[in-house]
């Protein structure tokens with residue numbers, strides 16, 4: 487069997503993810519494996535069509551395509567996304583049609599599900615037969631269980647390809663109406679007071695739906711707000727995954743391009759961030775992805791904490807599982823507030839105007855109230871994954887995070903809650919007695935709600 491491996495890591499041969507592919511290659515030497523270091527050679531692939539064409543030629547000659555990528559900021563690295571964008575833009579997407587495909591990722595399992603969802607949706611769009619995904623922890627290959635699991639996964643995929651197994655899509659093709667949005671009568675302006683508002687867009691969208699949505703949003707604020715276009719900044723490249731930032735949050739690009747200073751001086755200082763972008767394939771653009779990846783120089787520190795965040799998006803967001811999920815994840819775990827997301831999906835300009843005006847009003851009100859929605863599982867679960875990782879196996883690598891987590895109370899382990907542990911221990915002891923056990927059992931429902939009822943009882947009408 488001919489296999490093309492599209493490796494997403496910017497670390498090339500030093501990719502941890504690629505070792506899983508190499509391991510499979512050794513176990514199944516009967517297959518011929520052609521690896522392309524997409525993430526590492528993205529500049530060449532973007533500038534040199536011969537290099538890009540040779541990847542496409544290999545895909546064409548293959549029975550199976552393995553998408554092997556690390557998870558970067560809940561998705562794939564920006565460099566890999568840029569390559570995916572080029573596949574669609576080049577008009578050569580057809581070479582993937584009816585090929586078998588599989589995904590291998592490594593990560594610390596922080597929203598790796600969305601990286602898989604994304605690659606799966608891209609493969610639906612490419613018309614491949616998706617044979618499965620193997621999303622593992624970075625260290626799984628070091629264990630015997632991990633090796634066995636990986637071997638089973640590979641064996642099944644190869645067997646499926648040889649058996650010409652049939653697989654279905656998981657997502658429908660995107661449907662999107664390319665209607666024109668035109669802003670109507672000027673909005674009533676909102677006074678944002680002392681709040682610093684920053685609107686970021688990946689490109690200049692003048693003359694498009696999104697450009698007009700941005701204009702409407704800017705016009706909604708009484709004061710002039712700052713608008714920064716990411717493509718106007720000098721950004722030398724994507725995150726290289728070198729983790730040199732782990733010791734003291736200093737990026738190797740520091741002083742070499744605009745990004746770090748921009749991040750510290752503009753993004754970090756804003757109270758309200760409005761992010762605008764157009765959907766490209768199954769996410770926002772790779773320029774936006776690069777923004778999030780490069781922001782990783784601050785590692786696992788919640789730098790967006792307490793900020794209000796809104797999105798203006800052109801394209802079919804309601805059909806985007808991975809995009810909606812990653813936006814929620816990236817914002818919630820940090821303790822920021824995803825106030826609203828306005829899209830141009832509804833073919834009614836007055837409605838879009840009203841939605842943008844509503845977002846401007848609400849984002850300002852939330853900032854003034856300092857209101858951050860309580861985190862759901864997405865935020866709570868995400869934070870716990872980071873907490874355990876920074877405290878444990880990666881403390882040495884992420885020393886700056888460790889110092890931050892320690893001094894900001896982020897090590898909130900349940901075993902540190904001594905009062906709760908004591909109460910549980912006492913009650914366990916008490917309920918060893920069968921009669922007491924029965925009595926307490928009857929009391930639980932009422933006792934649990936008692937403190938809540940006491941609060942409600944004391945509540946008074948509130949004026950803000």
Ligand SMILES: Cc1cc2nc3c(=O)[nH]c(=O)nc-3n(C[C@H](O)[C@H](O)[C@H](O)COP(=O)(O)O)c2cc1C
Nearest residue numbers: 495501502503556557558559560593594595596624
């Ligand atoms: C910039 C960056 C962002 C990352 N983001 C995530 C993430 O969102 N979720 C996760 O589980 N791991 C994340 N990781 C960890 C990597 O996925 C993990 O270390 C992976 O094994 C690296 O694979 P590679 O050596 O093939 O590049 C991130 C690592 C880097 C460098």
